[in-house]
Amino acid sequence: MKIIGIIKKNKLLTAVSLAYVILFIAMPDKAYLSVKNSMHYIIEMLQIMPVIFIITSIIEAWVPKEVIMKGFGEKAGIKGIVFSFLLGSFSAGPIYAAFPICKMLLKKGASIANVVIILSAWAVIKVPMLANEAKFLGVQFMGIRWILTVIAIIITAYLMTIFVKKKDIPVQDERDLDKIIGFK
Amino acid sequence: MDIFTVSLWGITGAAFIASIVKDKQKTFNSMKMAKGMMKNMVGQIIGILLLIGLILTFIPPEVIKSTLGESNTFISTIVSALAGSITLIPAFVAFPLVGSLVDAGASIIPAVAFLTTLTMVGLVTFPLEKREFGLKFATIRNIFSFVFAVIIALVMGVIM
Numbered sequence: 001m002k003i004i005g006i007i008k009k010n011k012l013l014t015a016v017s018l019a020y021v022i023l024f025i026a027m028p029d030k031a032y033l034s035v036k037n038s039m040h041y042i043i044e045m046l047q048i049m050p051v052i053f054i055i056t057s058i059i060e061a062w063v064p065k066e067v068i069m070k071g072f073g074e075k076a077g078i079k080g081i082v083f084s085f086l087l088g089s090f091s092a093g094p095i096y097a098a099f100p101i102c103k104m105l106l107k108k109g110a111s112i113a114n115v116v117i118i119l120s121a122w123a124v125i126k127v128p129m130l131a132n133e134a135k136f137l138g139v140q141f142m143g144i145r146w147i148l149t150v151i152a153i154i155i156t157a158y159l160m161t162i163f164v165k166k167k168d169i170p171v172q173d174e175r176d177l178d179k180i181i182g183f184k
Numbered sequence: 185m186d187i188f189t190v191s192l193w194g195i196t197g198a199a200f201i202a203s204i205v206k207d208k209q210k211t212f213n214s215m216k217m218a219k220g221m222m223k224n225m226v227g228q229i230i231g232i233l234l235l236i237g238l239i240l241t242f243i244p245p246e247v248i249k250s251t252l253g254e255s256n257t258f259i260s261t262i263v264s265a266l267a268g269s270i271t272l273i274p275a276f277v278a279f280p281l282v283g284s285l286v287d288a289g290a291s292i293i294p295a296v297a298f299l300t301t302l303t304m305v306g307l308v309t310f311p312l313e314k315r316e317f318g319l320k321f322a323t324i325r326n327i328f329s330f331v332f333a334v335i336i337a338l339v340m341g342v343i344m
Contacts, residue, residue, distance in 0.1 A: 010227035010228065010231065012227075012232065012311050013228065014231075016234045017234070020238075034237040034238045034241040036237070037240040038234050038237025040274070041236055041237070042233050045229055045230075051189075051193050052192075053221050054196050055196040056218070056221065057215065057218035058196070058200060061203070061210055061211070061214035062210075091188065092186065092188035094272070095303065095306055096229060096306075099313065099316045100221055100316075102317075106317075123306075124304045127188070133279050133299075136282070137279060137283050140344070141292075141340075144340055145340060156325070159324075159328060160324060160325060160328065168321060169317050170315075
């Protein structure tokens, strides 16, 4: 029963592992290449995720709700937008590294619009990425794409608040998690 | 590790020490929470990363390159945007690749569409996003990001 539970919880990992097993039997060279390709991402993940989880938990424990609401909440206005862009732009790691932080910020009273801005900025307009882009595609290319992307992110953020409400965001498993670890 | 990752470790280390000095029990609890979060996500993340490895084996950068250089701009823009949504190749590979194409005279519209969806739309990270933020949030954010990536690409094609 326990194994079934683990498989159910990790459907994707189970499916991908199965694909690898089949591939190792059918085309071992392709399977080997896939593992080699994945290694780069796994190393990147190991460098960033532990620190993301630690800092998320520390912020969760120490930063009061009011501070988050003031900085990133519904009433934070332009300041909230600027903060969100700054947080996303000066971040490290791939987009999934932003998930735990954004989830925590949402729980602590950040608005959906600002969370969308953080997620999108985290993904596309990170400072080291911009430097790389300017190097290979020119400053003008980078600059125009940056401006258009910022505009698109702001529009997306506002459209999202029309379609998605806070009640659409699951909090259930988070509560279970608190129970499991006896937090609060 | 890039400078941003290193500084994040530095900041986190300092915050962690400050937290211990202020309240040992609270720090201990929050570390338990970090561990719980990690347990909750790590299976999914490793699944995603192994999937990316598979995708890159079957859709290598050379295939993407030929798609981006396709002569029919409309088709290549849509296909490039889709390719960018599926793959998750690192920026230090993507920018030189796209740069060499643009230098060779390829249209920048598919190139921009690819660069934008590459990072902003995540089909492989979708299951994780869905679990953290719900189906509605993940679906709508990814759809908007895709549409805007194409719009940004078209506008850049007109401007540049």
